Amino acid sequence: MSIRVGILGYGNLGRGVESAITQNPDLELAAVFTRRAPESVKVRTGVKVLHADELEHMQDEIDVLVLCGGSATDLPVQTPHYAAMYNVVDSFDTHAKIPEHFAAVDAAAKKAGKVGIISCGWDPGMFSLNRLYSNCILPEGQDYTFWGKGVSQGHSDAVRRIEGVKDCRQYTIPVPEAVDAVRSGSNPELTTRQKHTRECFVVAEEGADLARIENEIKTMPNYFSDYDTTVHFITQEEMERDHSGLPHGGSVIRTGVTGLDREHKHVIEYSLKLDSNPEFTASVIAAYARAAYRMNQEGASGAKTVFDIAPAYLSAKSGEELRAHLL
Amino acid sequence: MSIRVGILGYGNLGRGVESAITQNPDLELAAVFTRRAPESVKVRTGVKVLHADELEHMQDEIDVLVLCGGSATDLPVQTPHYAAMYNVVDSFDTHAKIPEHFAAVDAAAKKAGKVGIISCGWDPGMFSLNRLYSNCILPEGQDYTFWGKGVSQGHSDAVRRIEGVKDCRQYTIPVPEAVDAVRSGSNPELTTRQKHTRECFVVAEEGADLARIENEIKTMPNYFSDYDTTVHFITQEEMERDHSGLPHGGSVIRTGVTGLDREHKHVIEYSLKLDSNPEFTASVIAAYARAAYRMNQEGASGAKTVFDIAPAYLSAKSGEELRAHLL
Numbered sequence: 001m002s003i004r005v006g007i008l009g010y011g012n013l014g015r016g017v018e019s020a021i022t023q024n025p026d027l028e029l030a031a032v033f034t035r036r037a038p039e040s041v042k043v044r045t046g047v048k049v050l051h052a053d054e055l056e057h058m059q060d061e062i063d064v065l066v067l068c069g070g071s072a073t074d075l076p077v078q079t080p081h082y083a084a085m086y087n088v089v090d091s092f093d094t095h096a097k098i099p100e101h102f103a104a105v106d107a108a109a110k111k112a113g114k115v116g117i118i119s120c121g122w123d124p125g126m127f128s129l130n131r132l133y134s135n136c137i138l139p140e141g142q143d144y145t146f147w148g149k150g151v152s153q154g155h156s157d158a159v160r161r162i163e164g165v166k167d168c169r170q171y172t173i174p175v176p177e178a179v180d181a182v183r184s185g186s187n188p189e190l191t192t193r194q195k196h197t198r199e200c201f202v203v204a205e206e207g208a209d210l211a212r213i214e215n216e217i218k219t220m221p222n223y224f225s226d227y228d229t230t231v232h233f234i235t236q237e238e239m240e241r242d243h244s245g246l247p248h249g250g251s252v253i254r255t256g257v258t259g260l261d262r263e264h265k266h267v268i269e270y271s272l273k274l275d276s277n278p279e280f281t282a283s284v285i286a287a288y289a290r291a292a293y294r295m296n297q298e299g300a301s302g303a304k305t306v307f308d309i310a311p312a313y314l315s316a317k318s319g320e321e322l323r324a325h326l327l
Numbered sequence: 328m329s330i331r332v333g334i335l336g337y338g339n340l341g342r343g344v345e346s347a348i349t350q351n352p353d354l355e356l357a358a359v360f361t362r363r364a365p366e367s368v369k370v371r372t373g374v375k376v377l378h379a380d381e382l383e384h385m386q387d388e389i390d391v392l393v394l395c396g397g398s399a400t401d402l403p404v405q406t407p408h409y410a411a412m413y414n415v416v417d418s419f420d421t422h423a424k425i426p427e428h429f430a431a432v433d434a435a436a437k438k439a440g441k442v443g444i445i446s447c448g449w450d451p452g453m454f455s456l457n458r459l460y461s462n463c464i465l466p467e468g469q470d471y472t473f474w475g476k477g478v479s480q481g482h483s484d485a486v487r488r489i490e491g492v493k494d495c496r497q498y499t500i501p502v503p504e505a506v507d508a509v510r511s512g513s514n515p516e517l518t519t520r521q522k523h524t525r526e527c528f529v530v531a532e533e534g535a536d537l538a539r540i541e542n543e544i545k546t547m548p549n550y551f552s553d554y555d556t557t558v559h560f561i562t563q564e565e566m567e568r569d570h571s572g573l574p575h576g577g578s579v580i581r582t583g584v585t586g587l588d589r590e591h592k593h594v595i596e597y598s599l600k601l602d603s604n605p606e607f608t609a610s611v612i613a614a615y616a617r618a619a620y621r622m623n624q625e626g627a628s629g630a631k632t633v634f635d636i637a638p639a640y641l642s643a644k645s646g647e648e649l650r651a652h653l654l
Contacts, residue, residue, distance in 0.1 A: 312634040327446055
């Protein structure tokens with residue numbers, strides 16, 4: 001029998017989960033749920049679309065609910081709410097607020113006897129896992145995380161809020177020399193500016209003051225002022241032709257030493273090169289949806305992160321098969 | 328209170344575990360055990376050396392026993408034997424025999440209420456973990472493993488058995504073009520010869536027939552005949568000066584597709600660059616020794632592999648700390 005998955009929220013991530021489920025024969029998409037008018041949502045696989053209110057009474061039809069809302073306002077409310085009714089998985093990525101989110105989901109899920117997996121994706125998610133494994137293996141060492149080359153939604157949105165900007169796509173780009181220095185094991189101390197550059201492709205409104213826009217971008221605190229930023233003004237057609245994808249990626253690198261005299265250096269690197277950030281995140285979520293269901297079947301409950309989940313739970317294969325073929 | 332670790336076997340791996348324990352403040356080396364005469368073994372940290380026979384009655388003094396023998400003959404006997412008395416960790420790496428080894432350790436450990444972690448290191452070990460995670464995230468894709476550049480003990484030993492050879496160091500080297508093709512996401516089909524080359528540094532006995540030795544190496548079935556192999560004859564001094572280390576490393580790469588039309592490509596890569604193969608393996612083992620003890624304290628028993636162990640068990644830090652700093 002398949003694991004019946006529900007999706008709440010049908011943006012890029014929700015569509016990614018819909019498509020990831022088609023790649024996992026033991027998962028089955030039960031329904032897409034939306035807070036909009038269901039008839040206004042056209043799903044690509046033809047699965048039924050229901051209003052989110054229906055979730056209040058569909059516990060018998062859904063084994064795991066995947067929450068595809070945003071971390072700013074949706075998930076802090078939705079994940080604890082639905083963890084009281086369903087096994088849930090979310091991709092909450094506001095790092096600073098993870099402790100309180102975990103606590104809220106944990107309380108709700110424990111009370112309901114459900115499993116709630118939070119902060120699932122690649123960062124937080126697979127990058128976090130690799131930070132943890134590498135830190136445990138090389139306790140004396142240094143961590144580096146590089147993001148990109150890829151589109152940052154948050155930075156693109158920040159530029160779009162500037163007066164005179166119609167559209168923007170912002171790429172975060174690791175500085176190749178910094179990555180090479182880290183890979184060499186030389187343990188460099190790197191400033192924010194030395195690690196990444198930022199590149200903005202901007203469609204301006206007709207007659208807008210381009211010099212002012214460029215200056216506002218480059219001096220924007222937190223988002224751009226600590227980076228070397230390049231701004232290109234392009235047409236709407238160029239934007240659609242050249243920048244419609246959502247690629248991303250990056251590397252988590254830990255360098256460390258072993259030996260009684262700490263005389264041997266080691267470099268552990270985990271890298272991702274992703275054509276579609278939301279689809280890859282969704283693929284991680286699909287695997288953890290399986291884990292949520294299986295752990296709950298074995299009696300587990302409460303909030304979990306990728307740190308708390310034995311890798312074998314992510315796979316549809318048996319322990320015997322995994323040991324024979326992947327170990 | 329520290330976790331008290333015993334080491335059985337004081338070769339390269341045993342020495343690596345001894346040194347790894349000095350990097351983990353919550354671990355404490357209780358004793359080194361040997362099947363040789365204890366007084367003949369000089370340990371580098373000055374810890375006491377006992378005969379392996381003492382292990383029959385030291386259950387109150389050791390929380391985890393790390394088995395540092397070889398996979399060919401030592402571990403198939405030792406790991407089940409000691410899993411009946413202690414939490415144990417080994418680095419059993421005969422891939423084909425893992426299922427039977429797992430079964431033997433599982434039976435002994437379950438009966439004794441102990442945890443036995445087998446096949447711990449980097450391959451099997453961290454490479455296996457990355458194969459598993461990547462396969463679960465990208466169910467439609469292709470796996471590639473490259474080893475090196477690094478010293479293969481097995482291949483070095485095989486050459487040493489050739490008549491006229493005094494010493495040999497064999498390096499396994501990934502073919503750069505093959506690695507690049509895989510990283511590009513082009514999903515190449517690669518033969519054994521296309522993936523790795525082999526390089527041998529050989530000290531020959533005086534008057535030995537070098538042409539014959541080179542030919543015997545290059546045509547040796549399984550070990551060399553499927554590879555492009557280079558043979559260099561060097562002096563014993565050059566061997567000691569240039570080839571005394573045991574570096575290794577490699578990459579596990581999975582490429583796969585997502586999207587309803589499988590239109591987006593993704594590349595996941597995990598790479599290691601290690602100055603000391605045995606010390607890195609030992610560092611992985613030290614982290615899993617902690618996990619063995621902690622899981623057993625929580626009531627777990629039986630054989631486990633890296634697949635069965637939630638990552639948080641490897642860390643001395645609490646769940647709160649891990650979520651706050653590494654997630």
